Amino acid sequence: MLKLMFLVLFCSWSSSAMIRIPLRRVRSIRTRLRADGLLQEFVRHHHPDMFNRRYAQCFPPGTPSLRLGRSSEKIYNFMDAQYFGEISIGTPEQNFSVVFDTGSADLWVPSYYCVSQACALHQRFRAFESSSFNSDGRMFGIHYGSGHLLGVMARETLRIGDLKILNQEFGESVYEPGAAFVMAKFDGVLGLAYPALAEIVGNPVFDSMMVQKSVDQPVFSFYLSRRTSSGYPEGELLLGGIDEALHSGPINWLPVTSKIYWQIKMDSLAVQGARSFCSQGCQAIVDTGTSLITGPTSDILVLQQLIGATPTNIGEFLIDCARLSSLPHVTFVLGSVEYRLTAEQYTRKEALGDRELCFSGFQAVDLVTSEGPLWILGDVFLTEYYSVFDRGQDRVGFALARH
Template identity: 75%
Template sequence: MLSLLFLLLWTWTSSALIRVPLSRVPSIRTQLRAEGLLQAFLKDHSPDIFNRRFAQCFPPGTQSLKLGRSSEKIYNFMDAQYFGEISLGTPAQNFSVIFDTGSSDLWVPSSYCVSQACGTAHSKHALHRRFKAFESKTFHHDGRTFGIHYGSGHLLGVMGRDTLKIGDLTALNQEFGESVYEPGATFVTAKFDGVLGLGYASLAEILGNPVFDNMLAQKIVEEPIFSFYLTRKTSTSNPDGELLLGGKDEALFSGPINWLPVTAKGYWQIKMDSVAVQGVSSFCPRGCQAIVDTGTSLIAGPTNDILSLQQLIGATPTSIGEFLIDCARLSSLPHVTFILGGTEYTLTSEQYVRKETFGNKELCFSGFQAADIVSPEGPLWILGDVFLTEYYSIFDKGQDRVGFARAKHAIE
């Protein structure tokens, strides 16, 4: 009996439920627009131009250079907003990372990085923290190189293994990438240092276990589940969101959880029944595929569908492919409903419109964006933070499913 009690106590103390506070910052797209640089950036950083310019720099056979892989990732960085803190090495070196369900790699800038994006103490840009392998007693050099093509930015780096800490949770021998070359203004503008991917291993460019897989293998989380709670952009709450590793928090959502099976283990990909505007089924009436992506703030879909949707909500295009809405008309705009597993998830105009202020003027942008992402199952939609702010999301690696429930937000 005593040994059983000891075993139960050891099991309980050796795994943990870890809360990771998330901070929200203006997206790269918002920052570039405020500086008057967005139009030039989008012209110079389209995926086809970057492919021609930098493809030869990457190791042969780099998976992410294949058609369809980079077109989704361009939205990750242009519109990523929520990030949190991790540490690598012994003693710990701290980094801010995007916790991204739309990718599977962990990378941070290297102390050997030669790009402007890594910053220097004398540069006018914010200094990105850089990993110093030579200062870590637990670092293991790998020797292999990797390349990641993000559409709006590319990475070239080397692989290594070291101790990863997230809150009070410690994962040993975590594979990660040290980026040594980051061309493009995306990473210069970014407020975060790196990315921690939470997708499936098949999506990874860096060989070895992705972070959450490594945690499961080392049995350091209570359940094979992680969940996201994102606050509204007008919220004054602190923190701006939360990633819960090892479970879910029922205090943060209401009503039942609607579980949807993962249909392809790369992204967190699920089947979407249809998309309705003001109660009328308008898009993918016979069902389509969607990915649940915490790394982008937008909801994206096939170009033809999104252009029709923009018309239905009264959005007008700008010269750089964004869509503006008259802020005075928000109360009269239709609801947009996503039907998933037979359950309706409705967004009002206040929820799918992004408001940005320039000087004393407020602009309203559509939260929908065109993105033609190729997959064997057909074109993909992206359910980004515009959707995930309203619905608490649970990612169950044990049963390969995604759960949604209505998020509880403070009355504002």
């Protein structure tokens, strides 16, 4: 029935708008913690096994995880979030910066009544100042590590660019423990995954846009860049369409294999002239809210060795910056098309004092499902390839990004 409803909506779509949301790129929270000497302390106090109630249904007790665990909102992975944009909630408008996250499905911002230190450092929603506010009263919780995010549900008028969404379900967080939120540049999160992943009851934001026919097409696309160049934005989310000027070549489309995350089949992954992984095919999540590329521990540890990365005592992997030009490239095969990353592209250069360090863009995360382990294609991949998310035909598209 749900599939039929979306088919009808897609076939009878009325032209409304395409909304461009500029995305800002900032130093990741991981970088800021590292620069301040706080990363080791953060890792010591935050356990990596971050599975919430939804994951408890999918993963057996004791499922191992290395450094970057996940919950349905990927709170821990927000340490690495780099790209965020602006929205407003309420009447009159109250502005917030949010991560536009394809790895979660909820919208939440801090409440005025939040008691955590993190909320005091960010914009907080003042429900009592909005004439369009509708209280729900129900609580929601997003679990992670040594604590959890708690909040209450509500409905409000949401504005993204020139687009207005009425009666949008969202969460007001009232308790945000942990250093990650304190260090975050963003106020909240706007999830763009499928409704099945949502903790907050009601339509996720893009589903509301589709129901209210607020966009030209049931499609949104991301352009992310870690380069600074004239003529191209740091990042852009386009709601309702595709920007042909921000990519080159044809778009390669892959069907969504599980309508929870934006999950696709990955044919294989190979390190130049050395070894192939996932040779029989495996599943991957396309996730704008994760900065790294992640995969099963057994594969990632071998891959780190093949690209010359050495471990540190806090779980990071370092690469000799002077050797980048001689290191092998890593190739992902998706829908029979090769997507190659050079060493310059899969490493992250960061200045610590007068030194430049190069960190591997790969991270071990064990996410095991009935279909096998999941890989995550995060921003290290998505900065090189323009990504399109099509809810009308349940598919993900990639093309070479213009930089």
